Amino acid sequence: MVNFNGELLPKDSTFLNHENRGLRYGDSLFESLRSINGRLFFWEDHYFRLMASMRMLRMEIPMDFTMEFLQEQIQQVVAANSLDESAARVRLTVFRNEGGRYLPRTNTISYTIEAKALEHSFYVLSDGAYEVELFKDFWLNPDILSTLKTNNKIINVVGSIYARENGYDNCLLLNQRKAVVEALNGNLFLVKGNTIKTPPLTDGCLNGILRQKLTEIVAKLEHYELEESSISPFELQKADELFITNSIIGIRPITKYRKKQFTAVVAKDLLGKLNAAARLG
Known part of the structure; x- marks a missing residue:
């Protein structure tokens, strides 16, 4: 399951189109983070980095985009993918809404959240050749x-x-x-x-x-x-x-x-x- 603007959708759903500004111009930000048994590693740091980056790119931050709201949205996706009792890789993507060319028609945003399984709950040092x-x-x-x-x-x-x-x-x-x-x-x-x-x-x-x-x-x-x-x-x-x-x-x-x-x-x-x-x- 994938979260698109707060709605849980099947992973094969078509919910983005050819006018998406992330696709057209790379007008998008993302955070990758670990979830262990539904608990997010360093979530506060990820959240404040995202907020600072959105401000820098002149994206309009929704009033409900609090740390608690986004944490809940992420945890819902983790649970919907049956990963709330294991390790998961979470990606939160934020992109400016469609419209305009280089100059956006709007600074409002949409977001997606996805989660995939990880092998280890905590960080493990690989001893293989690299x-x-x-x-x-x-x-x-x-x-x-x-x-x-x-x-x-x-x-x-x-x-x-x-x-x-x-x-x-x-x-x-x-x-x-x-x-x-x-x-x-x-x-x-x-x-x-x-x-x-x-x-x-x-x-x-x-x-x-x-x-x-x-x-x-x-x-x-x-x-x-x-x-x-x-x-x-x-x-x-x-x-x-x-x-x-x-x-x-x-x-x-x-x-x-x-x-x-x-x-x-x-x-x-x-x-x-x-x-x-x-x-x-």
């Missing part, structure tokens, strides 16, 4: 629009095809200043000694919820030093660890970049702390 390469065909813009979770993900699509065609598990994206910004599906962290480094939002990386949570966790740990600064491609092969974060996978260690093999000692240490934060939040 090789990455730089994707250099196209660059990210180092601006605030790149930090939003919009439907404009064509660079991620083309980069994913490039990775598959060349036998990589993922690719790392560069901005126009040639700094390493993020992976195709999440934020990037680099570990060198006791320093944990991640690109700043000013480099154009996604303002990820897991990125926020891990930076908060690391900042409180005395034996690590957090650094938000640009990462050059030359730093990658000098790192002890590289890992990717997003709200669905949690932490995904990178095992190989070119000739360099990486450990996952810090990633394993942080995973337990991240799961503890998820239980509380």
Whole structure:
């Protein structure tokens, strides 16, 4: 079942048409989050990111779009798909209503909510091989629009095809200043000694919820030093660890970049702390 503007519909229903602005112009935002037994991981953070992004894109926020209302709508979809006693991946999509061309006829919005099963209730660290390469065909813009979770993900699509065609598990994206910004599906962290480094939002990386949570966790740990600064491609092969974060996978260690093999000692240490934060939040 899918929720469209508060109405539960079968997944094969036709409820969007060719004039949808998300389809035509990418005039849309989305949030991906975990639900465990009907409880949403870091829901407050996802909600406030969505509200801030909608304001930035001049979307009109409905009066009933409270945190409690949307949480209830999500939980209804989870239950309708018989996932309220297991782990689920939820996607909440918001798009400006149809009408107009580049200039919208209205700033009112519609939304959809969908849910699919996940294998694990909490974040689990994969120990399999995971090789990455730089994707250099196209660059990210180092601006605030790149930090939003919009439907404009064509660079991620083309980069994913490039990775598959060349036998990589993922690719790392560069901005126009040639700094390493993020992976195709999440934020990037680099570990060198006791320093944990991640690109700043000013480099154009996604303002990820897991990125926020891990930076908060690391900042409180005395034996690590957090650094938000640009990462050059030359730093990658000098790192002890590289890992990717997003709200669905949690932490995904990178095992190989070119000739360099990486450990996952810090990633394993942080995973337990991240799961503890998820239980509380």
